[in-house]
Every structure is written in C-alpha cells, then in structure tokens.
Amino acid sequence: MDVLEAIQKRRSIRKFKTTPxxxxxxxxxxxxxxxxPSGCNVQPWRxxxxxxxxxxxxxxxxxxxxxxxxxxxxxxxxxxxLHSWKESKEKTQELLNRPDINLGEKCEKAxxxxxxxxxxxxxxxxxxxxxxxxxxxxxxxxxTAVELGLGSCWVRLxxxxxxxxxxKLPEYVFAVALLPIGIPNEDPxxxxxxxxxxxxxxxxxxxx
Ligand SMILES: Cc1cc2nc3c(=O)[nH]c(=O)nc-3n(C[C@H](O)[C@H](O)[C@H](O)COP(=O)(O)O)c2cc1C
Numbered sequence: 001m002d003v004l005e006a007i008q009k010r011r012s013i014r015k016f017k018t019t020p021x022x023x024x025x026x027x028x029x030x031x032x033x034x035x036x037p038s039g040c041n042v043q044p045w046r047x048x049x050x051x052x053x054x055x056x057x058x059x060x061x062x063x064x065x066x067x068x069x070x071x072x073x074x075x076x077x078x079x080x081x082l083h084s085w086k087e088s089k090e091k092t093q094e095l096l097n098r099p100d101i102n103l104g105e106k107c108e109k110a111x112x113x114x115x116x117x118x119x120x121x122x123x124x125x126x127x128x129x130x131x132x133x134x135x136x137x138x139x140x141x142x143x144t145a146v147e148l149g150l151g152s153c154w155v156r157l158x159x160x161x162x163x164x165x166x167x168k169l170p171e172y173v174f175a176v177a178l179l180p181i182g183i184p185n186e187d188p189x190x191x192x193x194x195x196x197x198x199x200x201x202x203x204x205x206x207x208x
Contacts, residue, residue, distance in 0.1 A: 006146040011191070013151025014068040016182030020051070021074050025148055029076070029181070032144035036137035040092040040115060044084035044130055045137040048077040048167055055166065059178060062162035063155055072180030077163070078138045080130035082123040082172045088115050123172050134176040141179060151184035 001009075026049060033045060050056055051074050059077070060070040069075055092115045095101055096108055103111065118126065138154065145152045155178040163175045 001147045003143065006143045010142060010146045011151065011184075011188045012153040013182075013184045013186065013188070014066075014153055015184065015186040016068065016072045016151065016180070017185045018071075018073065019183050021150070021181065025150065026074065028148060029141045029144055029150075032140040033078075033137040036133075036140045038133040038136070039129060040088050040111070041095055042084050042088050042091055042133065044080045044082070045134045046079045046081050046173060048079065050075040050077060050167075058166045059158070059163065062166060063158040063178060066155060066157065068153065069155060069178060069180050071182075073182040074180070076141065076179040076181060077167060077175055078134055078141075078177045078179055079169065080127075080134045080174045080176055082126050082130060082174055085118050085121070085126055085129075088119055127174060130174055131176055138177055138179060141181075145181055149183065150181055152179050152181040154179065 030047060033047065034043075036043075036045070038044065050059065053070075056070045056072070056075055059075055060066060063069050089112075092111060096103065096111070118129065142152050142154070156176075158175070158178060160175060163169075163178070164173075167175070169175065
C-alpha cells in the first residue's frame with residue numbers, strides 16, 4: 001500500500017474486534033513512530049502500551065467514558081518526555097556537524113539561539129513543541145496501522161491529571177494522546193473535509 005492510499009483509507013475507528021495484536025504488529029507501529037522527524041532531532045516521544053483490561057477501563061473513565069478505549073485490544077499512550085530538550089544543544093550540534101546538512105551561517109546562528117531558549121524554558125513552556133513533535137510520530141503510527149489492516153482513533157479528550165495518575169507518569173512526562181488500536185469492526189464512510197480552495201489561503205484571498 002502506498003502512502004496516499006493509506007491516507008485515503010484511514011478513518012477514525014471506534015469499534016474493534018477483540019483479536020489481540022501480535023508483537024510484530026506492535027513493533028512495526030512503534031518503529032514507524034521512531035522514524036518520525038522532530039525539531040533538532042530531539043525525538044521527545046515516549047510510548048506506553050496498555051493491554052491490561054483494568055488499566056484500559058481506568059483510561060476509558062479518564063476519557064469521559066469513551067467506550068472504545070476499553071474495547072480496543074491495545075491503547076498506545078503517546079507521551080512526551082519534557083526533559084528531552086535538555087540534550088537539544090548536543091543534538092543540534094550533532095546535526096550541524098553532519099556533512100550532509102549545510103544550513104548556512106545565519107540559519108545556524110538562529111537555530112542555536114532558539115535551542116538556547118528552549119533549553120532555558122520551563123518544562124511547561126515546552127508543551128507546544130512536545131505536542132507538535134509527538135503528533136507527527138502518532139500519525140506515523142496511525143498510517144502504518146492502516147497498512148497493517150488495523151484501525152485507530154486519536155483521543156485527546158481526556159483528563160490529563162487522571163491519566164498521569166493512572167499510569168504513574170513522572171511530572172516531566174506529558175500524555176499527548178491515547179491511541180486505541182485494533183482490527184476495525186466497522187467500515188465508516190469518509191468524513192467531511194473542506195474543499196481545496198478553502199484551505200489554500202491565496203485562493204480564498206483572491207476570490208474575496
Ligand atoms: C488531535 C485529535 C484529537 C481527537 N480526539 C478525539 C477524541 O477524544 N475522541 C474521538 O472519538 N475522536 C477524536 N478525534 C477524531 C476526530 O473526531 C476525527 O479525526 C474527525 O472527526 C475526522 O474523522 P476521520 O478521522 O474518520 O477522518 C481526534 C482527532 C484528532 C486529530
């Protein structure tokens with residue numbers, strides 16, 4: 001399956017068969033996440049694979065009773081380690097030292113200044129970057145799931161404090177999304193999308 005086909009086939013799946021995932025499937029999903037790009041190659045994503053029924057039930061309750069969280073054979077809790085940026089100077093320097101990357105003096109200076117800032121930021125201030133970077137890795141998982149014949153649904157509607165407590169996450173680990181995954185037990189139609197002219201800003205400005 002090519003990427004475009006996976007993108008076209010993907011739906012948010014909220015009904016799953018009880019068939020468990022194989023370790024190979026889970027490894028493939030996590031490998032897809034591992035290969036995601038990230039700012040300064042910081043790779044702040046961390047994952048918790050939840051199969052235990054009791055834990056899934058608690059996650060379901062912490063997500064305002066979204067039943068499919070409990071029903072999915074696994075839930076990948078997609079997190080960010082907000083301490084990852086501690087190493088961002090080294091990681092960026094590593095990138096800039098690579099012979100295959102040549103950003104130019106001006107850009108390198110700006111990049112290092114930004115890295116200095118993010119290193120000095122409080123963990124809380126890193127949350128937007130955490131969200132952005134982990135979201136990319138999550139979507140890698142979502143699309144790989146389609147290729148493997150699996151379905152998933154992004155879940156952001158949850159009580160962050162409760163999820164943190166349930167999984168005993170340290171203060172610096174932030175849950176970005178829950179991702180229930182399993183074999184789909186429904187075949188939903190495509191959900192509505194804006195037409196291209198609506199999302200290309202130049203076109204809408206011109207037509208005004
Ligand atoms: C960041 C994000 C958060 C979402 N949170 C939830 C959620 O908490 N519960 C849910 O049922 N669906 C959730 N969704 C799924 C959306 O409702 C869904 O993507 C949208 O309606 C389009 O449908 P489709 O994914 O089938 O194309 C979320 C999707 C994204 C990208």
